[in-house]
Amino acid sequence: MKENLLRFNFNQKYLVLDTETEGLNLLRSRPYQIAWLEAVGKKIVARHERYIWWPDLNMSDGAAKINKFDYEKYRDLAKPARQVWDEFCPLLDNHLSEGGTKIIGQNFLGFDAYMLNSWPRALGLNSSFNYIRNVLDTKAMAMAIAKGCKTVDEDDLIYWQYRWLNHREKNIKTTQAHLLKHYEIPHDPEKLHDALYDIEMTFQIFQKQIIDLEI
């Protein structure tokens, strides 16, 4: 038995992230909501949710419908985009400088990573992907598990994830909703696509996945 597996590492730090966005354009769409939770082992130690104010927010009809976007709630809760970035960015940096913190997200490599780029860009700031090797993408892991994979390529973990993320097969579903059903995780489908709810669900999915995978 491998004792260094995540499932046995109760001191492992996690940062679970999700963004809700005005659209699905990987360069121009900006996040209007971000939620992150910090966890050690299985224990969640902090939850954060921020609405991000963009005066010229350009919600696409599709995004508004899927996310059940409520403009009045957004207007009341949102803080200036720069202010939220100045709060979030050092937190991300701190986790990276401490080393070892795993960044967890559903389709993080295929989407949220781009949103963490479009956000500072829209503010005229530089962005960086120096966290990319710390990412564990539950969508990529889900595809690997669905294909019967039991182990990961530890030395090339980021490439291993990209390979599974880019793998397409008609009959395999890897959406969050499907994974919640698959793992029989109690959830309210109506609440999905709210960043704070999604990260809680993602973390629960992740806990199941690290049992399925030797990671």
Add this chain to the structure above:
Amino acid sequence: MTIPIFKSTYSIGKSILTMDDPNCVTEGGADSIIAIAKENSLQRIALVEDTMIGFLDSHQKCKTHGIKLHFGLRLSCCNNVADEDKKASEHKIVIFAKNDEAVKRLTRIFSIANQKHQGFVDNTVLVENWSKDLLLCIPFYDSFIYNNNFRGKQCLPSFKFTQAIYFIESNGLPFDAILETKVRKWADTSGERVQQVQSIYYKLRSDFEAWQTYKCICNRTFGKEQSLSSPNLEHCGSDSFCWEAFVS
């Protein structure tokens, strides 16, 4: 030194830059590679196309304006052209012609690929038609290195018949740095050169929407409806594939 690598509208769905004469460029219309070259006093340009169709026009335009043209053809390569599923090992290569004789050879390779092998070449086709007047380059994003590491393909090229040059790009995509690591490692191991390049498909960063719109229009795959807020173009998250990014 970074080398700009242009692509024109002759490569359908890839670029919004034309090879038009600068006199034909109108305000609000398409930008021209020749016009960019003239504006910036470029004495030579590298042009990589997906077809030979525009070669003659490009050659003539460049000649008229005193620009030396380095023409490259981007081809699909697979493990074996006899394979039924060539796409399973598909990866791209770029072959530059160093002189007029090499252009004839390049045209021949292009014809063989399209007339005999559904647009593919393999190692055997390349070896049989190779000459020292051709230069093999491996593009950054859709090379065998990218496809093997990021798509799980099993591309098994063998470029022992020549010295290849491996392109590296930095366009601000999340995986640029980790792909570069793999490319450098491969080139080091095989004792081959890497070259920093910048692919150019549009003139200004602000032309990104126009380029993305064009890509959506040209996209022939069926599936979800495409729009600028949801273009469904994989990893299309950079506006650096332009002349402005190259000069900045």
